[in-house]
Amino acid sequence: TQLLEQSPQFLSIQEGENLTVYCNSSSVFSSLQWYRQEPGEGPVLLVTVVTGGEVKKLKRLTFQFGDARKDSSLHITAAQPGDTGLYLCAETSGSRLTFGEGTQLTVNP
Amino acid sequence: NAGVMQNPRHLVRRRGQEARLRCSPMKGHSHVYWYRQLPEEGLKFMVYLQKENIIDESGMPKERFSAEFPKEGPSILRIQQVVRGDSAAYFCASSPASGYEQYFGPGTRLTVT
Numbered sequence: 143t144q145l146l147e148q149s150p151q152f153l154s155i156q157e158g159e160n161l162t163v164y165c166n167s168s169s170v171f172s173s174l175q176w177y178r179q180e181p182g183e184g185p186v187l188l189v190t191v192v193t194g195g196e197v198k199k200l201k202r203l204t205f206q207f208g209d210a211r212k213d214s215s216l217h218i219t220a221a222q223p224g225d226t227g228l229y230l231c232a233e234t235s236g237s238r239l240t241f242g243e244g245t246q247l248t249v250n251p
Numbered sequence: 252n253a254g255v256m257q258n259p260r261h262l263v264r265r266r267g268q269e270a271r272l273r274c275s276p277m278k279g280h281s282h283v284y285w286y287r288q289l290p291e292e293g294l295k296f297m298v299y300l301q302k303e304n305i306i307d308e309s310g311m312p313k314e315r316f317s318a319e320f321p322k323e324g325p326s327i328l329r330i331q332q333v334v335r336g337d338s339a340a341y342f343c344a345s346s347p348a349s350g351y352e353q354y355f356g357p358g359t360r361l362t363v364t
Contacts, residue, residue: 187353238296239294
């Protein structure tokens with residue numbers, strides 16, 4: 143089971159700022175998912191990236207998959223308080239998902 | 252299309268009692284996964300089931316924990332003789348087939364007193 147490292151662990155910013163969070167592994171990802179989890183709720187799937195170098199956009203969120211498929215980033219433009227939550231990356235290992243520890247993002251109004 | 256449903260959302264049990272957590276997958280999904288999120292820890296895989304079959308239970312504690320997904324009805328995660336260390340959020344996810352994207356339910360928060 144490979145280890146997923148997410149950074150930073152905590153991030154607190156003001157509304158309107160941009161931010162980037164990272165997900166890294168020592169091994170090659172087969173595919174990578176990004177989820178967002180709000181307090182008291184389950185993780186919600188944001189995106190799946192599969193191909194090295196892939197870039198996907200979801201409104202103000204931009205997801206990148208590294209060329210070597212060992213790292214990924216999530217960039218949020220003009221963050222809003224509604225973006226507050228725990229951002230998790232997860233890798234498919236056979237039939238299971240292996241999650242990173244997450245980045246806890248707080249966007250202050 | 253209804254999402255993954257879990258009940259109860261909150262469950263309180265005294266030490267030594269049994270806890271039963273239920274999960275109904277999304278319509279059209281026949282693969283169910285259970286994960287546990289301990290306080291201050293990440294989500295950890297427990298077990299993967301298809302209808303009437305346990306496919307991978309390598310993440311489940313060897314004692315007191317069991318899971319099933321019968322032909323009819325929801326998947327059940329059963330914890331016997333609960334201890335304080337079992338207090339956690341238990342999440343169920345489903346997918347239409349193995350290797351496909353997994354969609355999570357809202358979780359059951361188990362508190363053992």
